[in-house]
Amino acid sequence: MNLFKSALIASLLLWPAIAGAWTLPDGSMVAFEAVSKNVYVMHGPKDEPSPKNMGFMNNPSLIVSANGVIIIDPGSTLQVGEQVLTEVKKITDKPVLAVFNTHIHGDHWLGNQAFKQAFPNVKIYGHAKMIEKAKGDEGLTWVDIMDRLTKGLSKGTKVVAPDQTIANGASVKIDGQTFRAHHLSNAHTDTDIMVEHVESKTMFLGDNGFNARMARFEESGDMHGNIKALQFARDLKMTTYVPGHGKSGSADLAVIPFLTYLEKLRDGVTKGYRAEKESYQIKKDIEAQFAQFKKWNGFESNFGRHVNKMYLEVEALEF
Ligand SMILES: [Zn+2]
Numbered sequence: 001m002n003l004f005k006s007a008l009i010a011s012l013l014l015w016p017a018i019a020g021a022w023t024l025p026d027g028s029m030v031a032f033e034a035v036s037k038n039v040y041v042m043h044g045p046k047d048e049p050s051p052k053n054m055g056f057m058n059n060p061s062l063i064v065s066a067n068g069v070i071i072i073d074p075g076s077t078l079q080v081g082e083q084v085l086t087e088v089k090k091i092t093d094k095p096v097l098a099v100f101n102t103h104i105h106g107d108h109w110l111g112n113q114a115f116k117q118a119f120p121n122v123k124i125y126g127h128a129k130m131i132e133k134a135k136g137d138e139g140l141t142w143v144d145i146m147d148r149l150t151k152g153l154s155k156g157t158k159v160v161a162p163d164q165t166i167a168n169g170a171s172v173k174i175d176g177q178t179f180r181a182h183h184l185s186n187a188h189t190d191t192d193i194m195v196e197h198v199e200s201k202t203m204f205l206g207d208n209g210f211n212a213r214m215a216r217f218e219e220s221g222d223m224h225g226n227i228k229a230l231q232f233a234r235d236l237k238m239t240t241y242v243p244g245h246g247k248s249g250s251a252d253l254a255v256i257p258f259l260t261y262l263e264k265l266r267d268g269v270t271k272g273y274r275a276e277k278e279s280y281q282i283k284k285d286i287e288a289q290f291a292q293f294k295k296w297n298g299f300e301s302n303f304g305r306h307v308n309k310m311y312l313e314v315e316a317l318e319f
Pocket of ligand 1: 103105207
């Protein structure tokens, strides 16, 4: 193939993504990208929620079925959900049949409202604990967090919790497509489901998976459980893995780096704990082993916290 032809093909391939892009207030553009046949992911910004990104930061995903669309994690606010829906319509004019929410963190599910408004019969699936928390104080707390971080750009956002419970190992058929939920134990939170799309061999990891951005662990989170969840996902040998934040890809690209991070952290902290070192000493001792992660968004602000959390877990396990 000559140079002209390849340049022409490259520009044709790029064109739909640019034409279909959503321009955020900071000028950056995001659009759905095909990651597999009939499976698309919009890889959100890796920064913290702010007015510059409208609070958008996760990876909304869609699966196109024969008669409709299934969405995973529709985004962080009413306004972001509406923009995500606008982008969905650039891929297909089919109606949205169902939405899955991977966990309680509002950046993943407060966009439900936009989808429920546009498609009142849409079914929204989530873990029982996620539904309980979304309907309780935690749902309202996330509405407040988004309002504060976006400086009011999320005004009008309301809690629209999932209305369908899906448990570990359960699968649901939607318009001929099979979705299986995986929740082995507490991991990123106590509300996670990883959503397996059987036909395309795609695993939506939720925030059990991160790529080039660091996780934050809340109280209900369990780093040992997160390791188990990622090992389980890896061993299912999916073709494509979609993390909660950062780029999708093969297990090597989208699962192994964060799994390696957590395993190294577990091993380093366990060794230090057994040598009767304090958490801050362990942090100093092991930090050099994490050079490959220093460029990940949020490494500096989270590494110390991760060591502390792992220390508490190891202490509880070894007691
Ligand atoms: Zn999360």
